[in-house]
Amino acid sequence: MPVTGEMLIGAATLRGTEGDIHAVNPATGETMAPAFGGGGAAEVERACALAEAAFGPYRETTPEQRAGFLEACAQAILDLGDALVERACAESGLPRGRIEGERGRTVGQLRLFAQEVRDGGWLDARIDPAQPQRQPLPRADLRLRQIPVGPVAVFGASNFPLAFSVGGGDTASALAAGCPVVVKAHSAHPGTSELVGRAIQSAVKACGLPEGVFSLLFGSGAKVGSALVADPRIQAVGFTGSFAGGTALLKVAQSRPQPIPVYAEMSSINPVFLLPGALAKRAAAIGQGFVGSLTLGAGQFCTNPGLVLGVEGAALDTFAQAATGALQGAAAQTMLTPGIHKAYVEGVARLASNNRVQSLAEGVAGPGPYQGRAALFSTTAEHFAADHSLLEEVFGAASLIIRCPDEATMLRLAQQIEGQLTATIQMEDEDLELARRLVPVLERKVGRILVNGYPTGVEVGHAMVHGGPWPATSDGRTTSVGTLAIRRFLRPVCYQDFPEALLPEALRPGNPMRLWRRTDGVLGRD
Ligand SMILES: NC(=O)C1=CN([C@@H]2O[C@H](COP(=O)(O)OP(=O)(O)OC[C@H]3O[C@@H](n4cnc5c(N)ncnc54)[C@H](OP(=O)(O)O)[C@@H]3O)[C@@H](O)[C@H]2O)C=CC1
Numbered sequence: 001m002p003v004t005g006e007m008l009i010g011a012a013t014l015r016g017t018e019g020d021i022h023a024v025n026p027a028t029g030e031t032m033a034p035a036f037g038g039g040g041a042a043e044v045e046r047a048c049a050l051a052e053a054a055f056g057p058y059r060e061t062t063p064e065q066r067a068g069f070l071e072a073c074a075q076a077i078l079d080l081g082d083a084l085v086e087r088a089c090a091e092s093g094l095p096r097g098r099i100e101g102e103r104g105r106t107v108g109q110l111r112l113f114a115q116e117v118r119d120g121g122w123l124d125a126r127i128d129p130a131q132p133q134r135q136p137l138p139r140a141d142l143r144l145r146q147i148p149v150g151p152v153a154v155f156g157a158s159n160f161p162l163a164f165s166v167g168g169g170d171t172a173s174a175l176a177a178g179c180p181v182v183v184k185a186h187s188a189h190p191g192t193s194e195l196v197g198r199a200i201q202s203a204v205k206a207c208g209l210p211e212g213v214f215s216l217l218f219g220s221g222a223k224v225g226s227a228l229v230a231d232p233r234i235q236a237v238g239f240t241g242s243f244a245g246g247t248a249l250l251k252v253a254q255s256r257p258q259p260i261p262v263y264a265e266m267s268s269i270n271p272v273f274l275l276p277g278a279l280a281k282r283a284a285a286i287g288q289g290f291v292g293s294l295t296l297g298a299g300q301f302c303t304n305p306g307l308v309l310g311v312e313g314a315a316l317d318t319f320a321q322a323a324t325g326a327l328q329g330a331a332a333q334t335m336l337t338p339g340i341h342k343a344y345v346e347g348v349a350r351l352a353s354n355n356r357v358q359s360l361a362e363g364v365a366g367p368g369p370y371q372g373r374a375a376l377f378s379t380t381a382e383h384f385a386a387d388h389s390l391l392e393e394v395f396g397a398a399s400l401i402i403r404c405p406d407e408a409t410m411l412r413l414a415q416q417i418e419g420q421l422t423a424t425i426q427m428e429d430e431d432l433e434l435a436r437r438l439v440p441v442l443e444r445k446v447g448r449i450l451v452n453g454y455p456t457g458v459e460v461g462h463a464m465v466h467g468g469p470w471p472a473t474s475d476g477r478t479t480s481v482g483t484l485a486i487r488r489f490l491r492p493v494c495y496q497d498f499p500e501a502l503l504p505e506a507l508r509p510g511n512p513m514r515l516w517r518r519t520d521g522v523l524g525r526d
């Protein structure tokens, strides 16, 4: 399938006229063909009008039809074959193995949501049957189900050009919920975006769905992205990117006459707590494992472990030495964009020039124009507590070790840390008592707590939480990965005293959809 540089507005393809966007191959610095025409107000208007028109019929599709559509999207993405893998590698600088793995994750995610739609648990059907004889007042017949919120705007992320982009988790969960999707493509990988967009567009057609179920726009975030979020037909937003981008969109959403939710995944430094028993037994091994996680994908994961806390002493020194040794051998890796590379270099320079911070190690330099070298720093708990800038995310393979004088200080710092996607505890049995004090603190700070693992690499499943309190995300009550992500795009409606013929099928007597339903609070399939 050729890449043409056109936007996909429903079933149409259309060249934008508001300035050209070019992908840059970050491995070589070369500008890639073709030029992608940026969209403007007219394309936002058209895509949103089509999405609104599609919403009615799309939300009425049966679970089987919607699941079939998600599976058709997955197959169409696979059918793009090597052209997709090559384009994504060239536009992101990520190696082939990583992109192939990410394609598997993307396709698996669409298929998982297909199963979720068929299962029907997301409808959360609840029935409180009427109690006409109840004293002192009778009870009405009350029935609840979840319905989709309406058209959703999705912003593709730069660091996962497949799994968090045009056909990624936000799109999959919104489509699964029954919401048409308008994607604002990330300008770093427009060709990858167009290919995946065309695959979804072809699946919409093959499944006989209304064309407005999916559209893809190119253009600047500040113009096209903001206009999209401001459009009154858009009812929710999914975003992964910078704190500045996420909060700008939040402001637009909150300034609308009808404010809407923005599910923005933003910045996270993912603290790792090294408890004394674990350090005593495994300091060197933890140091090596930690560097593996830190340098994965040039550190361009929002789950990257950017902060390590331990009680100072010989065992923490052993950890730092092992991490230093591993990191000094780490090859430089091409970063996603010239801008992200520049931000990383500046972030590392900021840490290196901070006189409260000690530079421990730097990775091997590389020949590419936009390669990042891993970097490891260390500071004291006292300096860390006094310098708020040390909490800022340096997006890339940089991390900071905090040397705490004692366990109480480590716990106090845990309380001071802002909201995060993850926290990791390295522990042994003898650390149980300390871990028991740490966990309640971390529960209030993060979406996922790991024991004896490393935070990068998010499993897509039913029990995953990829979210967390501000500023990790703009709404810590939810997740952007896993089947629970569908909840972001649903809202409950209660039907009171409806005649059977008017009730939605999910709530009818006799349970024709064979759903698990909560009747008078008791889960069953009757
Ligand atoms: N926590 C995380 O998961 C991630 C964090 N980052 C952080 O973000 C930095 C930049 O990376 P990038 O991926 O480009 O993230 P950005 O937040 O800059 O961009 C993400 C998307 O949002 C749009 N956007 C950006 N600013 C605005 C705005 N003010 N109003 C409306 N839309 C906007 C962009 O449009 P446009 O096409 O115009 O750029 C793009 O489509 C990284 O250096 C890193 O610090 C990046 C990726 C993931």
Ligand SMILES: O=C(O)CCC(=O)C(=O)O
Pocket: 157, 159, 160, 164, 240, 300, 301, 302, 303, 455, 456, 457, 458, 459, 466
């Ligand atoms: O670690 C992962 O697999 C996902 C990380 C992520 O969501 C991100 O970097 O944006």
